[in-house]
Amino acid sequence: MPAMSIVRDTSFSQEASTHLNQPAAAAIVVEELEKTYATHDGGKVQALGPISVTVPQGGFMTIVGPSGCGKSTLLKLLSGLIPRSAGSIKVNGEEVHEPHRDIGMVFQSPVLLPWKTAIDNVLLPAKVLGLDMAASRVRAQELLEMVGLADFAGRYPSELSGGMQQRVAIARSLIHDPSILMMDEPFGALDAMTREVMNLELLRIWRKAGKTIIFVTHSIPEAIFLGTHVMVLSNRPGRIADLVTVDLPSERGLDIMSTDAFGVFSNRIRSQFNTQGFI
Numbered sequence: 001m002p003a004m005s006i007v008r009d010t011s012f013s014q015e016a017s018t019h020l021n022q023p024a025a026a027a028i029v030v031e032e033l034e035k036t037y038a039t040h041d042g043g044k045v046q047a048l049g050p051i052s053v054t055v056p057q058g059g060f061m062t063i064v065g066p067s068g069c070g071k072s073t074l075l076k077l078l079s080g081l082i083p084r085s086a087g088s089i090k091v092n093g094e095e096v097h098e099p100h101r102d103i104g105m106v107f108q109s110p111v112l113l114p115w116k117t118a119i120d121n122v123l124l125p126a127k128v129l130g131l132d133m134a135a136s137r138v139r140a141q142e143l144l145e146m147v148g149l150a151d152f153a154g155r156y157p158s159e160l161s162g163g164m165q166q167r168v169a170i171a172r173s174l175i176h177d178p179s180i181l182m183m184d185e186p187f188g189a190l191d192a193m194t195r196e197v198m199n200l201e202l203l204r205i206w207r208k209a210g211k212t213i214i215f216v217t218h219s220i221p222e223a224i225f226l227g228t229h230v231m232v233l234s235n236r237p238g239r240i241a242d243l244v245t246v247d248l249p250s251e252r253g254l255d256i257m258s259t260d261a262f263g264v265f266s267n268r269i270r271s272q273f274n275t276q277g278f279i
């Protein structure tokens with residue numbers, strides 16, 4: 001049975017290097033990060049933090065927590081989509097002040113342009129970023145192949161299932177070859193079986209593409225199944241209630257979910273939800 005360790009401090013790069021069996025530099029370093037939103041009625045909502053955490057290159061960090069605790073806010077801050085109120089965020093050593101070129105985003109809804117084919121949807125960011133289109137087209141085809149859609153490049157979104165559309169969105173997020181992928185409940189709208197297939201697919205892509213992934217989910221089993229680390233956030237304002245190193249083999253099949261080791265992780269995280277009175 002694989003060993004399990006629970007990490008309580010705010011940095012887990014060392015544990016991850018052990019887990020990944022290689023020295024891992026930091027992909028993301030967050031220090032004392034906070035976000036307070038201004039509301040329309042002149043009030044303030046303290047949404048997140050303070051949070052400090054280090055994510056190693058090649059790590060797969062999943063984030064779980066109660067509804068409204070600031071999961072999406074954290075992802076948007078890390079991606080540079082919204083400004084922070086306090087603290088610092090470094091991506092590959094550079095302070096983040098605006099959307100970062102080295103980050104790809106995948107949202108719950110794939111938001112594909114219905115009048116463009118799968119491959120042209122994948123190519124959109126390349127066009128926006130002014131990349132070489134001939135080279136990008138070759139890469140787009142390779143990415144479609146990687147997500148299992150090699151034969152669907154010329155299909156329109158209406159001709160694809162929900163899971164296939166989300167795979168196109170994943171391929172699109174990788175077209176400019178970012179080293180980090182941020183995913184905000186990407187499989188939340190899919191049925192249970194498609195979701196399991198997508199989880200397996202994503203692990204395969206992660207192993208093949210060697211990216212760092214940050215993945216928000218409402219599902220504790222999904223968080224454990226996918227992650228090398230699970231960040232458990234508290235009620236709003238979200239703070240790190242627990243940081244769990246998932247010491248399971250990186251080559252995982254769905255059957256791992258019925259192992260004792262998986263159950264121990266699951267109980268650990270569920271007990272956080274119970275003791276903190278998460279809603």
Ligand SMILES: Nc1ncnc2c1ncn2[C@@H]1O[C@H](COP(=O)(O)OP(=O)(O)OP(=O)(O)O)[C@@H](O)[C@H]1O
Nearest residue numbers: 037038039045047066067068069070071072073074
């Ligand atoms: N633009 C905004 N203006 C004001 N308040 C906001 C804004 N965006 C989010 N909030 C508030 O910040 C808090 C955190 O929101 P966020 O969407 O990050 O939570 P979440 O954990 O992703 O929620 P869920 O799990 O329900 O998707 C919530 O109380 C929300 O109402």
